[in-house]
Amino acid sequence: MSKPLLAALRSEKPTRTPLWLMRQAGRYLPEYRELRAKAGGFLDLCYNPAYAAEITLQPLRRFDLDAAILFSDILVIPKALGQDLRFETGEGPALPPIRDLAGLEKLDQSRFLESLSPIFETVRRVKTDLPPQATLIGFAGAPWTVACYMVEGGGSKEFAHVKSWAFRDPDSFQVLIDLLVEKTIIYLSAQCDAGAEAVQLFDSWASALPPAEFNRWVIQPTAKIVKALREKHPHIPFIGFPRGAGFGFERYVRETGVNGVGIDQNVPADWARDHLQPLTTVQGNLDPILLLTGGNRMEEEANRLLETLSPGRFIFNLGHGVLQQTPPDHVARLVDLVHGKNG
Amino acid sequence: MSKPLLAALRSEKPTRTPLWLMRQAGRYLPEYRELRAKAGGFLDLCYNPAYAAEITLQPLRRFDLDAAILFSDILVIPKALGQDLRFETGEGPALPPIRDLAGLEKLDQSRFLESLSPIFETVRRVKTDLPPQATLIGFAGAPWTVACYMVEGGGSKEFAHVKSWAFRDPDSFQVLIDLLVEKTIIYLSAQCDAGAEAVQLFDSWASALPPAEFNRWVIQPTAKIVKALREKHPHIPFIGFPRGAGFGFERYVRETGVNGVGIDQNVPADWARDHLQPLTTVQGNLDPILLLTGGNRMEEEANRLLETLSPGRFIFNLGHGVLQQTPPDHVARLVDLVHGKNG
Numbered sequence: 001m002s003k004p005l006l007a008a009l010r011s012e013k014p015t016r017t018p019l020w021l022m023r024q025a026g027r028y029l030p031e032y033r034e035l036r037a038k039a040g041g042f043l044d045l046c047y048n049p050a051y052a053a054e055i056t057l058q059p060l061r062r063f064d065l066d067a068a069i070l071f072s073d074i075l076v077i078p079k080a081l082g083q084d085l086r087f088e089t090g091e092g093p094a095l096p097p098i099r100d101l102a103g104l105e106k107l108d109q110s111r112f113l114e115s116l117s118p119i120f121e122t123v124r125r126v127k128t129d130l131p132p133q134a135t136l137i138g139f140a141g142a143p144w145t146v147a148c149y150m151v152e153g154g155g156s157k158e159f160a161h162v163k164s165w166a167f168r169d170p171d172s173f174q175v176l177i178d179l180l181v182e183k184t185i186i187y188l189s190a191q192c193d194a195g196a197e198a199v200q201l202f203d204s205w206a207s208a209l210p211p212a213e214f215n216r217w218v219i220q221p222t223a224k225i226v227k228a229l230r231e232k233h234p235h236i237p238f239i240g241f242p243r244g245a246g247f248g249f250e251r252y253v254r255e256t257g258v259n260g261v262g263i264d265q266n267v268p269a270d271w272a273r274d275h276l277q278p279l280t281t282v283q284g285n286l287d288p289i290l291l292l293t294g295g296n297r298m299e300e301e302a303n304r305l306l307e308t309l310s311p312g313r314f315i316f317n318l319g320h321g322v323l324q325q326t327p328p329d330h331v332a333r334l335v336d337l338v339h340g341k342n343g
Numbered sequence: 344m345s346k347p348l349l350a351a352l353r354s355e356k357p358t359r360t361p362l363w364l365m366r367q368a369g370r371y372l373p374e375y376r377e378l379r380a381k382a383g384g385f386l387d388l389c390y391n392p393a394y395a396a397e398i399t400l401q402p403l404r405r406f407d408l409d410a411a412i413l414f415s416d417i418l419v420i421p422k423a424l425g426q427d428l429r430f431e432t433g434e435g436p437a438l439p440p441i442r443d444l445a446g447l448e449k450l451d452q453s454r455f456l457e458s459l460s461p462i463f464e465t466v467r468r469v470k471t472d473l474p475p476q477a478t479l480i481g482f483a484g485a486p487w488t489v490a491c492y493m494v495e496g497g498g499s500k501e502f503a504h505v506k507s508w509a510f511r512d513p514d515s516f517q518v519l520i521d522l523l524v525e526k527t528i529i530y531l532s533a534q535c536d537a538g539a540e541a542v543q544l545f546d547s548w549a550s551a552l553p554p555a556e557f558n559r560w561v562i563q564p565t566a567k568i569v570k571a572l573r574e575k576h577p578h579i580p581f582i583g584f585p586r587g588a589g590f591g592f593e594r595y596v597r598e599t600g601v602n603g604v605g606i607d608q609n610v611p612a613d614w615a616r617d618h619l620q621p622l623t624t625v626q627g628n629l630d631p632i633l634l635l636t637g638g639n640r641m642e643e644e645a646n647r648l649l650e651t652l653s654p655g656r657f658i659f660n661l662g663h664g665v666l667q668q669t670p671p672d673h674v675a676r677l678v679d680l681v682h683g684k685n686g
Contacts, residue, residue: 158631158632158666159632160632160635160666160668163630163632163636164632164635164636167632167633167636167640167641168636168638168640207609210608210609210630210644210662211611212644244609246589246590246609246610247589247590247609247610247611247614265553266550266553266587266589266590267589267590268554268590271590287506287553288501289501289502289503289506289507289510290510292503292507293506293507293510293511295511297510297511298510301553301555319553323501323503325503
């Protein structure tokens with residue numbers, strides 16, 4: 001009998017509706033905050049396999065979840081490519097921006113796998129201690145989203161630099177994307193070798209692109225990664241999460257060949273049922289603010305999601321990550337509700 | 344013969360494809376920066392009719408545009424309701440947040456119209472100097488978006504406070520929304536009395552709400568405003584702009600009764616042609632980054648938009664506001680292209 005999450009992704013009938021939550025390990029848990037206070041900065045946690053494995057498993061000690069997702073960050077790839085990366089408290093990530101190929105060529109990529117090796121060790125450690133029902137999910141940032149951070153030098157509202165580069169000189173921007181495709185394949189493949197049982201590709205800024213560019217910089221790179229990973233690891237299911245893709249979700253699913261698609265909370269569940277579930281497993285999409293709020297409205301919406309989507313291929317999740325101020329009790333209630341109704 | 348923009352909104356055949364740009368008056372224009380340096384802060388400009396009228400007209404002196412849009416800010420309504428409002432340089436707006444009805448009741452609303460009177464004077468002045476082809480558009484922020492700022496106390500990524508209030512206690516949140524509906528009707532109506540020939544309602548954060556809440560906090564308040572304004576000013580066309588509404592655009596158009604709908608750059612033009620143009624006039628949606636970038640890619644996309652949408656009811660615009668770093672030459676080129684092709 002497959003684990004519930006793997007069954008859902010393989011279009012088998014799972015023993016219960018599988019459930020996990022994006023950012024389920026993190027700042028809303030007191031045991032995380034305690035560990036972080038000891039360890040130093042966020043990156044010190046990511047690159048320390050003992051800490052990162054412990055944090056990955058913390059939510060599974062509290063809640064009956066169907067997946068553990070590697071505690072790490074999508075920006076470990078730029079760092080492994082030689083781009084300096086810092087997290088200032090409350091400020092988000094900061095990198096010296098790369099605005100053209102000359103900037104890209106200056107990076108020292110020679111320590112790529114060495115830089116990522118603590119992460120593979122984390123995967124191995126988590127795998128050893130994983131509860132039997134839980135699937136270990138590895139992940140990476142998608143090339144477009146990682147490129148956004150590399151070019152902007154951090155988060156952005158407008159994505160003016162990266163979009164300008166992509167619009168003005170797509171051929172040279174393609175070089176950056178191709179590099180990220182190649183390295184993401186290597187990175188995800190090594191996570192699978194270390195014990196990841198499924199992978200998710202986070203394209204958090206997919207919404208920043210109009211349709212033609214969405215195709216070139218989101219769909220096509222993802223399709224290449226899915227194909228290459230499937231050749232190396234045919235049994236590892238692949239979840240894509242092009243957050244905010246809106247009208248682009250259907251084409252994304254058709255043309256990338258993902259086994260599952262994460263949908264954000266802006267996608268109506270009945271639309272996902274009618275247009276995406278016939279093609280793939282749907283994962284989502286309770287609004288994280290509802291989890292923060294809790295109470296009747298959360299339960300009402302969770303039940304509505306289950307009614308609409310759990311008759312088909314479905315993994316219960318949020319539409320985006322757990323928010324820092326979320327009371328852990330609300331998570332416990334949600335897990336009970338999802339499993340009680342379907343377990 | 345109607346002015347081109349009014350003709351498009353009245354489903355008459357315009358003499359040319361009407362064109363204006365959101366945030367067409369502003370920081371990308373050197374003459375704006377010069378005037379601002381003299382005047383002081385951003386709000387000093389908004390509340391000074393001589394300055395605000397001059398700024399409103401600046402882009403029409405440079406470019407052959409089909410509309411002037413009142414230079415103002417959506418947050419003049421909270422300010423008129425007695426909530427303190429500041430703009431710190433580079434920081435965006437800051438207001439002392441209102442998190443419940445007790446906070447709302449503390450506001451001194453007694454100077455509402457008095458506070459807004461300089462804005463009506465601006466409308467009158469602009470109307471006097473308006474080029475003959477141009478339509479004067481008044482505007483307001485939509486209740487949901489204005490409530491976001493009032494409750495969060497400024498901009499936000501997650502909208503945790505305002506959404507929590509709306510999810511947890513919709514009946515009390517309705518009081519805030521109803522107040523904003525009532526005041527927005529008064530405000531827009533006074534703009535029409537002063538000379539506005541069309542109005543636009545900006546719902547910049549419409550994308551923050553899942554479908555049930557989108558209906559209650561975006562569609563229903565907008566429908567009430569459209570209805571009330573149409574009773575008072577039956578000849579003034581109404582444009583709604585629920586930015587990022589995605590799957591919600593069609594329902595928004597059907598249920599609000601707007602004469603035109605602004606679409607952001609994430610909406611595929613062919614989808615808008617097939618699903619929205621049969622119902623209303625479509626306004627949009629070139630990516631502002633393409634205007635910043637200029638060159639072939641901008642022209643290619645502008646031509647594609649014209650081919651797809653200008654056979655139907657259409658107003659050429661951006662999908663969001665002009666970005667500060669945009670070269671004015673790119674705007675000139677775009678105006679030539681849109682009017683050259685169709686003028």
